[in-house]
Amino acid sequence: MSRLSQALRGRDDTGPWTGAYAPYDLIKELCIAVGVIALLAVLLAVLFSSPDDKPSTIAQWSRQMPINFVTAAAKELDGTSPTAEYGPPYNHNGEGQHAAFLYPQKWLGVSHPINTANDFVIDPLQTVPNDPALQSAIAQYQAAPEKTQKAWGEAYAKPLEEYETALEEKKTPTNAVALSSTTGSVSVQASGAGPVPTLMGGLLSLAKSGGLDGSLLTSKQFFQTDYTKPLLFMSDGGLLAERAEGQHLLGEQWGMMNETGSYPGQVWLWLYTLWYQVEPFKSSENADILVMLVMGALSLAFICVPLIPGVRDLPRLIPIHRLIWREHYRAGGPPPAA
Amino acid sequence: MSTTPTPTPTPHGSWTGRVREAAVSALPPEKLLPDGQPTYVASWIYVFGVASIASLVVIIASGSILSLKGPAWWHYTGVGQFFNSVHLWAVELFFFAMVVHLWGKYWMAAWRGGRTRVWVTGAITFLVAVPTALTGYVSQQNFDAQWIATQAKDGLNSVGVGAFFNVTNFGQMYSYHVLLLPLAVVGLVTAHVLLVRRHGVVPPFALESRPTGGPPEPAGEQPPPVGAVS
Numbered sequence: 001m002s003r004l005s006q007a008l009r010g011r012d013d014t015g016p017w018t019g020a021y022a023p024y025d026l027i028k029e030l031c032i033a034v035g036v037i038a039l040l041a042v043l044l045a046v047l048f049s050s051p052d053d054k055p056s057t058i059a060q061w062s063r064q065m066p067i068n069f070v071t072a073a074a075k076e077l078d079g080t081s082p083t084a085e086y087g088p089p090y091n092h093n094g095e096g097q098h099a100a101f102l103y104p105q106k107w108l109g110v111s112h113p114i115n116t117a118n119d120f121v122i123d124p125l126q127t128v129p130n131d132p133a134l135q136s137a138i139a140q141y142q143a144a145p146e147k148t149q150k151a152w153g154e155a156y157a158k159p160l161e162e163y164e165t166a167l168e169e170k171k172t173p174t175n176a177v178a179l180s181s182t183t184g185s186v187s188v189q190a191s192g193a194g195p196v197p198t199l200m201g202g203l204l205s206l207a208k209s210g211g212l213d214g215s216l217l218t219s220k221q222f223f224q225t226d227y228t229k230p231l232l233f234m235s236d237g238g239l240l241a242e243r244a245e246g247q248h249l250l251g252e253q254w255g256m257m258n259e260t261g262s263y264p265g266q267v268w269l270w271l272y273t274l275w276y277q278v279e280p281f282k283s284s285e286n287a288d289i290l291v292m293l294v295m296g297a298l299s300l301a302f303i304c305v306p307l308i309p310g311v312r313d314l315p316r317l318i319p320i321h322r323l324i325w326r327e328h329y330r331a332g333g334p335p336p337a338a
Numbered sequence: 339m340s341t342t343p344t345p346t347p348t349p350h351g352s353w354t355g356r357v358r359e360a361a362v363s364a365l366p367p368e369k370l371l372p373d374g375q376p377t378y379v380a381s382w383i384y385v386f387g388v389a390s391i392a393s394l395v396v397i398i399a400s401g402s403i404l405s406l407k408g409p410a411w412w413h414y415t416g417v418g419q420f421f422n423s424v425h426l427w428a429v430e431l432f433f434f435a436m437v438v439h440l441w442g443k444y445w446m447a448a449w450r451g452g453r454t455r456v457w458v459t460g461a462i463t464f465l466v467a468v469p470t471a472l473t474g475y476v477s478q479q480n481f482d483a484q485w486i487a488t489q490a491k492d493g494l495n496s497v498g499v500g501a502f503f504n505v506t507n508f509g510q511m512y513s514y515h516v517l518l519l520p521l522a523v524v525g526l527v528t529a530h531v532l533l534v535r536r537h538g539v540v541p542p543f544a545l546e547s548r549p550t551g552g553p554p555e556p557a558g559e560q561p562p563p564v565g566a567v568s
Contacts (some may be wrong), residue, residue, distance in 0.1 A: 014451035017376045017541045024375035033385075033392035037431055041396050044430075045423030052413060052422075053481040089501045097496040104498035111501040225509025227487075232506065235488040244485050255489055259475070259482045263426075266475065268433045268468060272493075288496035296497075303461045306449035315447040316543060324446060325542040328378040 010312055051261040053247070058216070058230060061239040062207035067179055069207060070186045070200050071160040072237035076116040077196065078153025081236045084116040090232070091115065097289040105289070112228055117149075120233050124215035125202050134202040137195035144194065152194035159188055164238075184208070251276055271295070370535050378542050383442035386435045387534075393432035394527060398520065400425040405516050409479060429471055436464055448540040456537060459530040466522050473515035476505050487511075 062069040075081035079093065087094030089111040096105030125138055141149060159176035166173040176189040186204060188197060206212045216230040234240050244250050247260045255276065257269040275281045275291040284290055306312055315321060322329055349355065403421045404412060412418030440460065449457040476487040487505045494500040504510055 012450050013544060014541060017538065020377045021374040022377050024373060024379075026371060026373075029388055030391065033388045034395050037389060037392040037428065038396050041400075041424045041428040041431060044427035045420055048423070048427070049419065050423040050426040051482060052419070052478075055479065055481050055484050089495060105496055108498035108501035112504060225512070226507045228504060228506040231484060231488055234484070240485060240488065243481060249485050251489070264430055266471060268437070268471070286496070288493045292493050292497045299465055302465070303458055305444065305461070306454045306457050312447065312449070315445045318445075320445040321447075321543055324381050324383050324442065325378055327380045328542050
C-alpha cells in the first residue's frame with residue numbers, strides 16, 4: 001500500500017519552508033482585491049453592458065415563417081420531427097446516442113415524456129372553442145387507425161418538405177405550397193391528406209394568436225416554469241436556427257460558447273466546443289456522447305494531475321518556475337529543507 | 339489586579355470539545371489568519387488566487403441583488419440591466435483569474451509537499467463553476483437562454499444527465515443557479531482555502547545546483563513568525 005501511494009505521489013523532495021518570512025496582511029489583501037475587482041466589473045458593465053436579445057415565441061415564428069411553422073407542425077403530427085424521433089428522455093422512438101456498449105441515454109429512460117402529435121398538435125387544438133369544422137377534423141383524425149393517420153400526415157408533409165428543401169438549396173420551390181398574402185394562411189396541394197389540412201390551418205391560426213405558446217405551457221397546476229415543450233417545438237423549426245446563424249451561434253460557428261452580440265460568452269467551454277469542429281466528432285451521429293466522454297476523461301485527468309506521471313513532472317522539467325520565483329532564485333535560496 | 343479565568347477542561351466524551359480540538363489542532367489561529375508569508379511568495383501570479391475569490395464575492399453580491407428582485411427584473415429596468423452586467427463581467431473575471439491561477443499553480447507543481455488535496459479541490463471548483471455559469475446562461479429568459487438550452491440539452495441527454503438535469507426547465511435551472519451550485523462552489527472554495535492555510539503556499543523547487551556568488555539570504559525572522567507554516 002505504501003509503495004502504491006509512493007508511486008502515485010512520485011518524486012517529491014518538498015519539505016517545510018525554513019527560510020525567511022515577510023510581513024503579510026491577508027484580510028487587507030482580500031479587501032483590496034474585492035475593491036479592485038468590483039471596480040473593474042462596474043467599469044466593464046458601464047462600458048459594455050450585457051446582451052439581452054428578446055426571446056422568440058411560437059407566435060412570432062408562425063407569423064414570420066408560416067410555411068416553416070406548418071412544415072414543422074406536420075412533422076410533429078406524423079412523428080418524423082427531430083423531437084418525435086429523439087428517443088430518451090422524451091420518448092421511446094429512438095435509442096439515443098451511444099458509444100461502444102454505453103447507452104446511458106437509453107438506460108436513464110424517458111423522464112420527460114413527449115408525444116409530439118398529441119402534445120404539440122392535437123391537445124392544443126382541442127382547446128380551440130367554437131370551431132365545429134376543426135373539432136370534426138380532430139375527431140376524424142383520432143378515430144382513424146394509426147396507419148391511416150401516418151399516411152395522411154406524410155401526404156401533407158411531403159410537398160412542404162420539398163418546398164423547404166428547394167429553399168435551402170436555393171432552387172425554385174414547388175407550386176404545391178402557397179402562402180396567401182392577404183390572410184397569411186398556408187395552402188398545400190396534397191391528395192390523400194384527410195383532415196390534416198384542417199388541423200394544420202387551425203394550428204397556424206392558434207399559433208399566430210399566441211394561444212399555442214400558452215397551450216404548450218399548460219400543466220395540471222396553475223404555476224409553470226418548464227419550457228421543455230415550447231422550446232423543443234421551436235427548435236424543430238427554422239426561426240431559432242436562423243437567428244442563431246445571424247448571431248454566430250451555430251454548432252459550426254463554435255456554437256453555444258458564444259452569446260449574442262460581441263461578448264466573450266462562455267469562453268471556458270472552448271475545449272468542449274473544439275471537438276465538434278474536428279473529425280471524427282464533426283460527422284458522427286454520436287458526436288454528443290463522444291465529446292462528453294472525452295471531456296469527462298480530460299476532466300478526471302485534470303483533477304488527478306498530481307498523480308499522473310509525466311504530466312506532473314513537466315513543471316519540474318520546463319523551468320517556468322524560474323520565472324515565477326525569479327526573485328527567490330536570484331537571492332540564491334534557501335532551498336526548501338528535505 | 340485582574341485574574342485570568344482558568345480554562346474549563348473539556349468534559350470527557352464531549353463531541354463539541356473534540357471538534358474544537360481537532361479544528362484548532364489542524365488550523366491554529368496563526369495558521370488560519372497569518373501575518374507573515376515566506377519570502378518566495380513574491381510574484382504577480384499569486385494575485386490571481388485572491389482575484390478569483392474577490393470575483394466570487396462580486397458575483398455573489400450582484401447575483402443576490404438580482405435574486406432579490408426576481409429573474410425578470412433586469413430585462414425592464416436600467417438598474418437591473420446594470421447589476422446583470424456587473425454579474426456577467428464578474429463571472430468573466432472569475433474564470434479569467436481562475437484559469438491563470440490554475441496554470442500558475444500547475445507550473446509551480448503546487449501539489450508537492452502533501453498538497454494533492456489543494457490541487458484537487460481547486461480543479462473540482464473550476465469544473466463545478468462551469469455548470470454554475472451554464473445554469474445562469476439558460477436562466478436569462480432571453481434568446482441566448484433559448485438557444486443555449488436547446489443546444490446544451492443534446493450533450494447532457496447523450497450521457498443520461500438530461501434525465502434529472504433538464505436545461506429547458508427554467509425553474510429547475512434557476513434553483514440550481516441561485517442556490518445549489520453556488521453552495522457547492524462556495525463550499526469547495528472554503529475547503530480549498532482552508533487546505534492552503536493548513537499546508538501553506540508551496541515552496542519553490544530546490545535548485546539542482548545553487549548559484550554561486552549570489553547575494554546573501556535576505557534577513558528574515560528565524561524561526562518563522564506567527565503564521566509560519568510548519
